[in-house]
Amino acid sequence: MTGLAVTDLCKSYPAAGGGRREVLKGVSLRIDKGECVGLIGESGSGKSTLIRCALGLEKPDSGRVDYEGSFVHEATGPDLLLFRREVQIVFQDPFASLNPRMTVEELVGEGLLVHRIEPSRARRRACVAELLGRVGLEADAMHRYPRAFSGGQRQRIAIARALAVSPRILVCDEPVSALDVSVQAQVINLLADMRSALGLGILFVAHDIGVVRYLCDSVLVLAEGRVVEEGPTETVFGDPQHDYTRALMAAAPVPDPAEAKARRALRRQQREAARGSEP
Amino acid sequence: MMARPHLSLGDATVFVLVALILAAAVFGNLLAPEATFSSDIGNAFLPPDAQHWLGTDSQGRDVLWRVIAGAAPSLLSSMLVVTIYSLIGVVVATLATVVPRWLDEGLMRGTEIGLALPGVIVAMGFASAMGPSLASAVIAMSITGWPITARLLRSITRQTMVAPYVQGAQVMGVSRFRLMTRHVLPNSLDVLIIKWSGDVSITILVLGGLSFVGVGAQPPSAEWGAMISDARSYVSTAWWTAAAPGAAIALTAVSFSLLGDILQRRLGGAGASGGARS
Ligand SMILES: Nc1ncnc2c1ncn2[C@@H]1O[C@H](COP(=O)(O)OP(=O)(O)OP(=O)(O)O)[C@@H](O)[C@H]1O
Ligand SMILES: [Mg+2]
Numbered sequence: 001m002t003g004l005a006v007t008d009l010c011k012s013y014p015a016a017g018g019g020r021r022e023v024l025k026g027v028s029l030r031i032d033k034g035e036c037v038g039l040i041g042e043s044g045s046g047k048s049t050l051i052r053c054a055l056g057l058e059k060p061d062s063g064r065v066d067y068e069g070s071f072v073h074e075a076t077g078p079d080l081l082l083f084r085r086e087v088q089i090v091f092q093d094p095f096a097s098l099n100p101r102m103t104v105e106e107l108v109g110e111g112l113l114v115h116r117i118e119p120s121r122a123r124r125r126a127c128v129a130e131l132l133g134r135v136g137l138e139a140d141a142m143h144r145y146p147r148a149f150s151g152g153q154r155q156r157i158a159i160a161r162a163l164a165v166s167p168r169i170l171v172c173d174e175p176v177s178a179l180d181v182s183v184q185a186q187v188i189n190l191l192a193d194m195r196s197a198l199g200l201g202i203l204f205v206a207h208d209i210g211v212v213r214y215l216c217d218s219v220l221v222l223a224e225g226r227v228v229e230e231g232p233t234e235t236v237f238g239d240p241q242h243d244y245t246r247a248l249m250a251a252a253p254v255p256d257p258a259e260a261k262a263r264r265a266l267r268r269q270q271r272e273a274a275r276g277s278e279p
Numbered sequence: 280m281m282a283r284p285h286l287s288l289g290d291a292t293v294f295v296l297v298a299l300i301l302a303a304a305v306f307g308n309l310l311a312p313e314a315t316f317s318s319d320i321g322n323a324f325l326p327p328d329a330q331h332w333l334g335t336d337s338q339g340r341d342v343l344w345r346v347i348a349g350a351a352p353s354l355l356s357s358m359l360v361v362t363i364y365s366l367i368g369v370v371v372a373t374l375a376t377v378v379p380r381w382l383d384e385g386l387m388r389g390t391e392i393g394l395a396l397p398g399v400i401v402a403m404g405f406a407s408a409m410g411p412s413l414a415s416a417v418i419a420m421s422i423t424g425w426p427i428t429a430r431l432l433r434s435i436t437r438q439t440m441v442a443p444y445v446q447g448a449q450v451m452g453v454s455r456f457r458l459m460t461r462h463v464l465p466n467s468l469d470v471l472i473i474k475w476s477g478d479v480s481i482t483i484l485v486l487g488g489l490s491f492v493g494v495g496a497q498p499p500s501a502e503w504g505a506m507i508s509d510a511r512s513y514v515s516t517a518w519w520t521a522a523a524p525g526a527a528i529a530l531t532a533v534s535f536s537l538l539g540d541i542l543q544r545r546l547g548g549a550g551a552s553g554g555a556r557s
Contacts, residue, residue, distance in 0.1 A: 055450050084452025097443040101465040114453045158447075165451070 009063035038212035041222030088162035094154035105142035111165035152183035303350035349501035368428025393426035477539035
């Protein structure tokens with residue numbers, strides 16, 4: 001079981017005022033099949049960049065990405081095909097992640113077609129119907145275009161599309177943060193179900209501690225392009241070391257009123273400390 | 280389907296005009312009486328009256344029928360020119376999108392050279408090399424028009440390539456061919472439909488101008504520019520012989536330009552951004 005491993009990844013982009021801006025400064029992580037890893041970090045800390053590099057959409061400056069023992073950025077032929085089949089992604093914005101010119105049938109069936117899993121159209125259609133059922137959509141949804149669906153439904157379509165090729169690892173870049181709170185839980189539960197039913201490994205990018213706690217076995221905290229904290233979820237959240245982790249925990253809603261009160265006090269303290277530290 | 284804005288009277292007028300001009304271009308030659316194409320000197324320069332609504336020309340031919348018959352060489356040739364160079368532009372932009380970056384940059388440098396080469400000059404060169412004809416003007420305009428289309432489309436595909444649905448398709452391992460034909464191009468080409476109409480409008484003027492200066496269609500042809508050229512010497516005595524084809528060019532150019540604006544209003548924004556929210 002080797003899964004997806006990212007080692008010492010560095011990535012920079014040309015900066016606005018000339019020179020380069022380092023977005024990732026030596027990041028390592030690994031996801032084994034069946035394991036769920038959470039990735040948290042402030043906006044701009046490089047989470048999406050890390051994902052784009054890990055999926056071979058962008059070339060890192062240095063460092064490497066392996067899947068099942070082969071280098072993703074140099075893979076060709078069958079190795080590349082295996083990677084392109086076994087590692088899939090679900091994006092944040094379900095309004096931008098589904099091609100508006102394809103029907104749901106084409107969207108969900110695309111992987112089955114391009115990987116020649118179901119070359120026959122009729123069989124593919126049956127497969128799509130089954131996948132739609134699995135994510136809680138009616139089979140006749142397949143004849144419509146994405147614009148006919150709500151955000152939560154679109155995210156289900158995106159998940160069905162990714163699951164069609166029986167991936168081993170699913171990368172989710174903030175898959176619920178564009179959705180209504182009421183719909184978020186449904187999509188999270190769907191991912192949790194798929195994980196236990198299919199033995200799926202998940203890399204889950206999120207801002208919401210509650211979700212990460214519920215879903216993930218281990219968690220990494222990314223700040224300014226470095227992993228500043230990592231370990232089993234309960235260890236990291238039980239004794240947060242980094243400011244960002246603490247701030248995130250203080251911001252998370254807490255069901256227990258007494259603890260919520262304590263958190264509010266902590267937040268106030270932090271705000272005052274922050275104000276005090278300004279010149 | 281998406282809700283469309285209601286058809287306004289102005290838009291309807293433009294659609295009707297374009298439809299009439301297209302009908303003239305397709306059926307005009309079949310419907311025109313034979314006399315439209317043969318001379319009858321005895322009836323030359325008759326002013327507009329009940330029988331010849333727009334009068335007759337130096338050869339005694341009915342000007343209205345000649346204008347109608349001229350729609351085919353004038354409009355269809357412009358449409359052909361714009362269609363050919365748009366297709367070349369699509370091919371170049373598509374290639375630039377899929378090849379390695381250095382080749383992409385090379386191709387775009389190439390289009391800059393192409394941009395610096397005006398179609399009119401090339402048309403004159405062709406006319407002196409092959410003899411002036413509508414065909415030589417059409418070829419010259421077709422092979423010089425594409426750089427603007429290619430650059431416009433390349434800038435759009437550059438945006439479309441980073442759309443999450445395109446990146447998702449790459450993660451899924453679709454071939455480059457499928458990526459372009461199913462994901463990138465369908466979400467990038469809307470703007471060309473809009474541009475096509477505006478470009479036909481301009482090309483009508485340019486091709487007409489080329490014929491007028493003797494580089495395009497030649498006299499017996501009812502091409503509008505050639506008709507004006509033919510009528511040049513008689514403008515003071517038989518103004519209608521030049522005014523009618525002139526008005527036809529203007530009306531057609533304006534109609535297609537307005538059609539472009541209408542298409543822009545109706546299609547613009549929806550596909551260009553890719554993520555068409557409803
Ligand atoms: N293609 C690019 N060109 C230039 N700069 C980029 C590019 N992609 C990302 N960046 C920069 O890299 C930094 C990290 O971006 P990234 O999208 O990885 O952050 P993120 O952690 O995913 O943030 P968010 O939580 O807002 O999604 C940002 O400052 C961004 O401006
Ligand atoms: Mg991001």
